[in-house]
Amino acid sequence: MTVTLVLTCLFIAILGVLVSAPLSLVPALHVYNVIGLLVLIYLPLSAFLGPMFMIMFMFGLLVGYAMMNTLTSVYFSTPDDSTIFIVLPAQKYLTQGRGHEAVLLSAIGGLIGVFFLAVLVPLTMGVMGTLRELLAPHLFWILALITVFILMSEWPKDFSRGQSKLERLAKGWSTLIPGIFTFFIAGFFGFIIMRSQVIPAHRGFQTLLPAFVGLFAVPWILTNLVSEMDIPEQHVTDSVDIEGKNAARGGAAGCLGGLLAAFFPAVTGGTGGLLAGHATAQRDERSFILSQGASKMVYYVGAAFLLFIPGLHLTRGTMGIMVNLFYTPQTTSEFFLVAGVIAICGFIAFLLLIVMSKFAIKIVENIPVTKLNIGVLIIIHVIVLVVTSWQGLMIMWIGTSIGLVPVMFHSRRLNCLGVLLFPLMIELGGHGAFLAGLFGLS
Amino acid sequence: MDRKRKDGQDEETAFDKEAGWQSFKKGSLGGRKRTCPACGRETSQELNKCEHCTSHQEKRWSVKGIIAIGLAMLLVGSVFLSLGAVHEEPVLKIEDLSPDHSFRNIRLEGDVVDINYWDIDYSDYGRLEITIYDGTGLCSVYVQKETLEELVEEGKLPYLGDSVDVHGRFTGSGVESTTHDGEETVRVDGSVTVSEADLFDIKRKEYESFDLNLVSGAGREERLDEHSKARIRGYVGEHRELSSGDYLFYLYRGTEHISVTIPRHSLELTGGWREDIRGEIVTVRGTLNWYEPYWESEGSWELVADGMENIDIIDAHLTYERVSIDELDHAEKEDFNEGSRKQITGSYEWYNSVSAGQLIDIHEGPSSVTVFFPWYAEKTHEDLDELTKGDIVEIKGTLDWYGYGEDRGEWQIIPDGLDSITLIGEKEYNEKDVSMLLDDPEAYEYEYVNLENVVVSSINWYRDDEGEFYTRNFFVKDGIEENGPSLNIYINYWEGRLTELYENDTLTIRGLFKSYTYRGETYWEVVIRDHSRDEIMYQEEVYL
Numbered sequence: 001m002t003v004t005l006v007l008t009c010l011f012i013a014i015l016g017v018l019v020s021a022p023l024s025l026v027p028a029l030h031v032y033n034v035i036g037l038l039v040l041i042y043l044p045l046s047a048f049l050g051p052m053f054m055i056m057f058m059f060g061l062l063v064g065y066a067m068m069n070t071l072t073s074v075y076f077s078t079p080d081d082s083t084i085f086i087v088l089p090a091q092k093y094l095t096q097g098r099g100h101e102a103v104l105l106s107a108i109g110g111l112i113g114v115f116f117l118a119v120l121v122p123l124t125m126g127v128m129g130t131l132r133e134l135l136a137p138h139l140f141w142i143l144a145l146i147t148v149f150i151l152m153s154e155w156p157k158d159f160s161r162g163q164s165k166l167e168r169l170a171k172g173w174s175t176l177i178p179g180i181f182t183f184f185i186a187g188f189f190g191f192i193i194m195r196s197q198v199i200p201a202h203r204g205f206q207t208l209l210p211a212f213v214g215l216f217a218v219p220w221i222l223t224n225l226v227s228e229m230d231i232p233e234q235h236v237t238d239s240v241d242i243e244g245k246n247a248a249r250g251g252a253a254g255c256l257g258g259l260l261a262a263f264f265p266a267v268t269g270g271t272g273g274l275l276a277g278h279a280t281a282q283r284d285e286r287s288f289i290l291s292q293g294a295s296k297m298v299y300y301v302g303a304a305f306l307l308f309i310p311g312l313h314l315t316r317g318t319m320g321i322m323v324n325l326f327y328t329p330q331t332t333s334e335f336f337l338v339a340g341v342i343a344i345c346g347f348i349a350f351l352l353l354i355v356m357s358k359f360a361i362k363i364v365e366n367i368p369v370t371k372l373n374i375g376v377l378i379i380i381h382v383i384v385l386v387v388t389s390w391q392g393l394m395i396m397w398i399g400t401s402i403g404l405v406p407v408m409f410h411s412r413r414l415n416c417l418g419v420l421l422f423p424l425m426i427e428l429g430g431h432g433a434f435l436a437g438l439f440g441l442s
Numbered sequence: 443m444d445r446k447r448k449d450g451q452d453e454e455t456a457f458d459k460e461a462g463w464q465s466f467k468k469g470s471l472g473g474r475k476r477t478c479p480a481c482g483r484e485t486s487q488e489l490n491k492c493e494h495c496t497s498h499q500e501k502r503w504s505v506k507g508i509i510a511i512g513l514a515m516l517l518v519g520s521v522f523l524s525l526g527a528v529h530e531e532p533v534l535k536i537e538d539l540s541p542d543h544s545f546r547n548i549r550l551e552g553d554v555v556d557i558n559y560w561d562i563d564y565s566d567y568g569r570l571e572i573t574i575y576d577g578t579g580l581c582s583v584y585v586q587k588e589t590l591e592e593l594v595e596e597g598k599l600p601y602l603g604d605s606v607d608v609h610g611r612f613t614g615s616g617v618e619s620t621t622h623d624g625e626e627t628v629r630v631d632g633s634v635t636v637s638e639a640d641l642f643d644i645k646r647k648e649y650e651s652f653d654l655n656l657v658s659g660a661g662r663e664e665r666l667d668e669h670s671k672a673r674i675r676g677y678v679g680e681h682r683e684l685s686s687g688d689y690l691f692y693l694y695r696g697t698e699h700i701s702v703t704i705p706r707h708s709l710e711l712t713g714g715w716r717e718d719i720r721g722e723i724v725t726v727r728g729t730l731n732w733y734e735p736y737w738e739s740e741g742s743w744e745l746v747a748d749g750m751e752n753i754d755i756i757d758a759h760l761t762y763e764r765v766s767i768d769e770l771d772h773a774e775k776e777d778f779n780e781g782s783r784k785q786i787t788g789s790y791e792w793y794n795s796v797s798a799g800q801l802i803d804i805h806e807g808p809s810s811v812t813v814f815f816p817w818y819a820e821k822t823h824e825d826l827d828e829l830t831k832g833d834i835v836e837i838k839g840t841l842d843w844y845g846y847g848e849d850r851g852e853w854q855i856i857p858d859g860l861d862s863i864t865l866i867g868e869k870e871y872n873e874k875d876v877s878m879l880l881d882d883p884e885a886y887e888y889e890y891v892n893l894e895n896v897v898v899s900s901i902n903w904y905r906d907d908e909g910e911f912y913t914r915n916f917f918v919k920d921g922i923e924e925n926g927p928s929l930n931i932y933i934n935y936w937e938g939r940l941t942e943l944y945e946n947d948t949l950t951i952r953g954l955f956k957s958y959t960y961r962g963e964t965y966w967e968v969v970i971r972d973h974s975r976d977e978i979m980y981q982e983e984v985y986l
Contacts, residue, residue, distance in 0.1 A: 006527045096495040097481040104505065111512055118518050235482030239502035247503075310547065328637055330547045330609060333529045340522030347515040354505065 009056040013341040016060020024068035027078035031065035032318040051327040066300040067349035070106040078217040082269035082296040103357040109293025112251035114346030140428040179411035187422025210392040214399020215416040234361040250287030258298025266424035269299030536579030552576035559707035579628035592639035601748040603669040603729035607643040610636035649673040654695040708749035727752040767806035812854040831974035834867040876929045893951045912939040930967040950979040
């Protein structure tokens with residue numbers, strides 16, 4: 001690999017980061033949707049443009065997005081599957097005028113994630129190969145355990161307010177049952193859209209976009225609209241309230257969670273972070289936001305990075321799958337190149353995030369909250385319509401109705417991730433055809 | 443946050459009360475204030491946490507500090523990029539490959555010792571399998587169609603004897619014993635699949651010039667190394683497609699030849715057999731290979747061409763030395779160098795087809811030189827058919843000593859390609875009469891003669907198997923009243939026989955005046971030949 005090629009790759013990757021900055025401010029627009037479209041454009045042009053250039057641009061986009069997608073979650077309350085957990089603490093920060101600080105906390109986590117990916121992941125190359133071989137036959141029940149954990153770790157609310165034991169029991173289950181219902185209804189929903197061709201075939205790779213937007217983003221917007229939440233003036237701080245030990249704990253938990261998510265199919269960055277947070281007894285709010293930043297960085301970028309690790313070449317995450325459509329990494333040089341690009345682009349994305357956060361503050365300060373939320377809702381609809389046509393809108397609305405269940409019954413929104421976990425668990429267990437038959441999908 | 447203090451209060455609630463009480467106690471309502479770095483609102487300077495947002499006021503990480511630490515990522519990234527630029531994959535030895543390497547990407551270096559090109563299901567899908575030898579063992583390397591097309595575009599199509607550096611995914615279960623070039627070695631039970639053209643490097647070796655005669659006659663252990671790169675010049679003879687899809691042609695120099703194989707993969711991937719090399723002198727670059735067919739007790743060296751692109755026609759730069767036919771006819775072996783290129787001019791007089799090819803004689807007066815068209819020159823016969831005896835031709839070719847005894851032999855010329863014969867004119871028939879010819883026959887020997895108004899004096903009649911009378915041999919004299927000598931007229935080919943001829947017929951005859959010997963006596967005759975402008979005319983009516 002020549003120095004010129006390396007520098008060209010770096011330049012293209014930085015270009016990707018720059019492009020990702022404005023894209024990260026568009027609610028509901030997921031980087032995977034952009035990458036999917038890019039690959040569609042690239043495939044016919046592959047004879048003229050080297051695959052490494054395309055891959056570098058995609059990595060730039062991905063690193064930039066993984067760092068900056070916090071913005072929409074913090075300022076516009078439009079999370080995706082990996083930022084769903086940030087919204088609640090971030091809204092608290094936002095109402096205190098500390099939205100920028102929440103963004104910075106997440107960004108510090110992102111930086112730790114980049115460091116983890118670039119420096120520590122390479123050291124675990126050998127272990128990962130062995131781990132993959134060990135775990136591959138057991139993914140079904142591991143996912144089942146994760147599901148059980150998600151369902152069982154939801155703590156009953158209001159159970160102490162009842163007069164009798166029976167009443168307390170009923171009140172306790174009044175939030176748990178909707179939670180379990182949400183998980184399975186989202187699961188069946190995911191199973192149906194994955195098994196059937198609801199979205200037009202030529203847009204098939206965007207199937208999950210409307211589902212995620214409907215489950216996670218739209219309910220938040222609707223809640224904000226109903227609650228008429230007021231966003232105070234935001235303070236652009238030049239320091240962050242975090243201590244070393246909290247940062248270390250949050251970063252470690254986030255990286256571990258992100259790695260789990262990158263490694264296991266259907267486990268997203270948010271879930272991975274949550275699991276790791278539980279595992280490391282994480283309770284501090286600041287650590288939590290930081291860990292989510294680290295987790296999504298490791299999840300998004302790490303999943304694609306696994307494909308480049310010599311001896312592992314694991315295809316995980318949408319980007320990994322997309323890259324594998326037209327390229328199979330083979331050399332250690334490519335691994336070094338990607339690791340270097342991740343490190344440099346990660347830092348550049350961090351700097352960009354500070355700028356973009358200030359820009360986002362201007363938006364939320366100058367546009368009334370209600371108008372902002374309506375505007376975001378319109379943007380979401382336009383994107384879903386353009387990318388997935390009217391069928392996508394239908395899926396999004398169904399997803400929204402499911403996503404509103406936990407909002408209305410005060411159960412955990414995390415259960416919406418059943419949309420991914422359940423169908424994949426069923427398929428890995430070899431029961432997909434049977435269930436599809438029951439639904440008349442076969 | 444559900445954390446409880448020892449006094450049972452919720453920590454957050456307790457904190458808010460405490461912060462408020464402390465601020466009141468210390469007179470914060472009217473005391474010193476500072477701006478909370480987190481929320482930007484005024485809060486008491488005495489408090490560690492903001493009374494509004496509860497954020498810590500001190501021990502905060504500055505953004506500049508974080509950026510400074512983040513700069514380390516640039517350093518880390520630069521180190522990795524540098525590694526990417528300078529890193530070279532370690533080259534493994536084939537003998538060290540084991541099942542542990544399976545499904546890993548490995549790098550091997552070695553010489554190509556075998557090539558197979560596979561079509562699958564007769565579709566246009568194909569792949570190349572090369573076997574490489576690195577001194578420790580043999581391993582198959584597969585190159586899939588798409589990569590193969592890229593290799594062709596980049597001029598990296600491998601040929602026998604090339605050194606290659608490959609990087610690809612290995613699948614295999616280890617090595618097993620085998621032999622290569624008569625030596626014990628190992629062969630990998632598996633293969634490496636290369637899926638990127640960038641991961642396939644080729645190092646072409648220098649070609650060494652070899653004399654075709656040296657290669658043709660050499661034994662296996664003699665002077666030549668198998669799979670060494672060679673450049674050999676010769677004349678392209680007959681060719682054919684082999685059942686394997688390879689093309690075979692023979693490369694000649696004089697009567698010596700070697701076989702040249704063009705591998706199928708190069709033909710299919712780079713454009714196929716080129717007709718334009720047929721009958722041309724070419725330089726072929728390729729790899730020497732010892733070919734030992736099972737039906738022959740001994741093998742021979744063949745040249746496996748590095749594709750059609752490594753066959754160059756050379757016809758413009760050869761120089762020929764002009765030599766007279768008389769000089770050649772009388773020259774001894776030591777007078778000329780065998781293989782030297784000569785140019786002669788003379789009249790085409792005689793043709794004969796022999797098992798080894800075709801022979802023609804080119805004359806210059808009584809002297810002649812045999813020109814030998816080897817049998818491999820497929821088009822020669824047709825070309826010679828277009829020649830008419832008496833045509834004056836110029837021939838460029840290579841001198842060849844055709845020996846037929848201890849100290850006997852003669853120089854002959856083997857033309858260098860089909861365009862080595864150039865027609866430059868026709869030999870004229872000279873007006874003569876019978877008495878003039880027979881008065882001093884030696885002076886006119888081999889002269890083309892035109893005998894006007896000669897009279898048939900006698901006829902030798904013969905009868906064929908079907909009982910029909912004919913003649914190919916009669917005598918003529920100058921006039922019906924003359925008592926002068928008679929000259930034998932001989933039609934030397936069967937189709938020219940005459941069935942209607944009478945004594946005293948007046949004829950005009952064109953033919954070759956020459957002598958012949960019968961029972962030790964020398965006689966003279968005019969020969970009427972086929973493939974010539976010789977003819978017998980009777981009062982404007984043409985017999986032949």
